[in-house]
Amino acid sequence: ELTGINFNIVSQELEKIILFLGERPTINKKAVEEIINRSLEQNVFLLTEYIQKGEKYKAIQLIKDLIVMKEEPIKLLALITSNYRLYYQCKILSRKGYSGQQIAKTINVHPYRVKLALNQVKHYQLTHLLNIIDQCAETDYKLKSSYMDKQLILELFILSL
Numbered sequence: 001e002l003t004g005i006n007f008n009i010v011s012q013e014l015e016k017i018i019l020f021l022g023e024r025p026t027i028n029k030k031a032v033e034e035i036i037n038r039s040l041e042q043n044v045f046l047l048t049e050y051i052q053k054g055e056k057y058k059a060i061q062l063i064k065d066l067i068v069m070k071e072e073p074i075k076l077l078a079l080i081t082s083n084y085r086l087y088y089q090c091k092i093l094s095r096k097g098y099s100g101q102q103i104a105k106t107i108n109v110h111p112y113r114v115k116l117a118l119n120q121v122k123h124y125q126l127t128h129l130l131n132i133i134d135q136c137a138e139t140d141y142k143l144k145s146s147y148m149d150k151q152l153i154l155e156l157f158i159l160s161l
Contacts, residue, residue, distance in 0.1 A: 009039070013035075013036050013037065016035055016036070017032065017035060017036070020035055040066075040071065040079070041079070041113070043062060043066060044076070044079040044080060044082075044083055045083065045116050045120075046062065047059055047062050047063070047080065048080060048083045048084070048087075048120065049120065050062065051158060051161050052120060052123050052124070056158060056159055056161075059158050060155050060158060060159070063076065063151070063154055063155060063158065064151075067151055072150075073143060073150040073151055073153065073154040074140070074143050074144070074150065076154060077136060077139055077140055077143060077154060077157070078140075080136060081133065081136040081137075081140070083117070084129060084132050084133050084136060085133060086107070086109060086113065086114075086117045087117050087120055087121045087124060087129055088126070088129045088130065088133065089103070089107050090103055090107075090114060090117045090118055090121050091121040091124065091126055091129060092126070093106060093107070094118060094121065100114050100115055100118055103118075132161060135157065135160065135161065136157075139153060139154070139157040
């Protein structure tokens with residue numbers, strides 16, 4: 001779940017766990033979370049979860065960590081926007097009675113992303129999701145047209161949500 005669905009990455013992370021374990025027969029969840037590198041997609045879902053829960057300090061810290069890992073603020077905002085757009089689509093389609101599989105097929109998204117999104121949309125109203133998508137568009141414009149620090153613009157965006 002943490003690594004995404006890329007087999008090569010999953011394989012590398014499994015090798016890392018095996019090395020970490022050594023002779024020990026078991027590993028706990030905390031150790032896995034500390035050892036495994038999250039995929040960018042997983043980090044963005046975690047970021048939107050922090051925002052939804054009002055844990056803005058954690059969201060800002062995650063943004064800083066991703067930027068240290070050479071992720072561009074414009075790319076991060078595009079991924080955040082994509083998540084909120086997915087939440088919006090899932091909310092509408094689930095209200096119409098679509099299952100997770102049907103939603104994934106309809107909007108051409110991997111079923112795992114839909115599963116994560118459906119867990120989050122319970123906490124949002126449609127109007128709130130639309131407002132966030134509008135704020136994403138405004139922030140995108142600022143990132144592309146302003147002379148302000150791009151990381152600062154992204155952090156201010158997160159604080160405004």
